[in-house]
Amino acid sequence: MGLTDTPRWLPCQYLYDAKGSALFEEITRQPEYYPTRTEAGILERHAADIRDATGPVSLIELGSGSSVKTSHLLSAYAKAGGPVTYVPVDVSAAALERARARIGRLHPTVRVDGIVGRYDEAFPRFRRHSPAMVLFLGSTIGNFNHGESVSFWQRVSRELAPGDYFLLGADLVKDVSVLEAAYNDAAGITAAFTLNVFARMNRELGAGIDLDRLEHVARYNEDWQRVEIFARFNSKQTVRIEPLDSAVEIAAGEMVMVEISRKFLLRDLTSHLATFGFAVRQVYTDDRRWFGLLLLQKEES
Ligand SMILES: C[S@@+](CC[C@H](N)C(=O)[O-])C[C@H]1O[C@@H](n2cnc3c(N)ncnc32)[C@H](O)[C@@H]1O
Numbered sequence: 001m002g003l004t005d006t007p008r009w010l011p012c013q014y015l016y017d018a019k020g021s022a023l024f025e026e027i028t029r030q031p032e033y034y035p036t037r038t039e040a041g042i043l044e045r046h047a048a049d050i051r052d053a054t055g056p057v058s059l060i061e062l063g064s065g066s067s068v069k070t071s072h073l074l075s076a077y078a079k080a081g082g083p084v085t086y087v088p089v090d091v092s093a094a095a096l097e098r099a100r101a102r103i104g105r106l107h108p109t110v111r112v113d114g115i116v117g118r119y120d121e122a123f124p125r126f127r128r129h130s131p132a133m134v135l136f137l138g139s140t141i142g143n144f145n146h147g148e149s150v151s152f153w154q155r156v157s158r159e160l161a162p163g164d165y166f167l168l169g170a171d172l173v174k175d176v177s178v179l180e181a182a183y184n185d186a187a188g189i190t191a192a193f194t195l196n197v198f199a200r201m202n203r204e205l206g207a208g209i210d211l212d213r214l215e216h217v218a219r220y221n222e223d224w225q226r227v228e229i230f231a232r233f234n235s236k237q238t239v240r241i242e243p244l245d246s247a248v249e250i251a252a253g254e255m256v257m258v259e260i261s262r263k264f265l266l267r268d269l270t271s272h273l274a275t276f277g278f279a280v281r282q283v284y285t286d287d288r289r290w291f292g293l294l295l296l297q298k299e300e301s
Contacts, residue, residue: 012090013118013258015197021092023193025066025139030185032249034178035139038291039169040069046284047076050295054165054282056082058129063140064088067099070135074107087129089115090123133165139291140172142226142262153276157184166278173263174290176220183218183227183261191216194258196232206242213237215257226262230255247276265294277301
């Protein structure tokens, strides 16, 4: 895979086994990794305004992970009175279990109805929870390539009832040095996250990859407006896929794309979302305009 927008060979959920989830939590605490801290600050400042704008709604969070940032919203919705239902959705059962325990301690009045599964498994539940607001934070939308993003918005738009809300966290285009530092932390946690997927392939597919000959590479592609994360194979290797009884030859120096993280311009993003029937009700951002939190509402079709 190179610098194209062709479908990636690795759906992003495969990065999040139990170890991948734990490593992601560690990434969010690295000094170079600004997105989590910045988005949390925006949520903390504006949670009450968001609650005032939407009124009482069920909160459905796609790819909820630790749900730590979501606490700001859960507090605001609980404070406003009335029952609050929170539906976290994540492929990582371990992350969901940790989140459930934490929310039980911090927000005892919130009813948690989690789903261990993929995003699309939660879509049919949207109407049942209406009036609702779907949360998609952490700029996880940036992990989808253009085609995946179009399918995602088409489906979400179809499944949400008119009038329901969507709160989207989007990392914005900024100085390349800031972007590249965020994905090349000095402690090497993002590198460990990248290599973990190959360790998983060894475990689950019998791939037989020599992990010591792999190197994490993350760089910003200005043309595609995205950080691209690769594993560079420093020697020729044969990657076996035992369940399919097949193998793939990887040449020395070949780069295998593991993940992308697209960065957005607010004006492009809002016009893109309008094509799927979403009106932007409010855009919240930080002083440096590094991260955007968009409150969207599904319009009548
Ligand atoms: C980039 S992390 C973001 C976590 C959290 N929302 C945040 O903002 O910090 C992506 C999360 O989505 C989950 N995830 C990835 N692909 C998924 C999928 N297809 N369906 C459900 N969850 C998924 C991962 O397990 C992980 O917890």
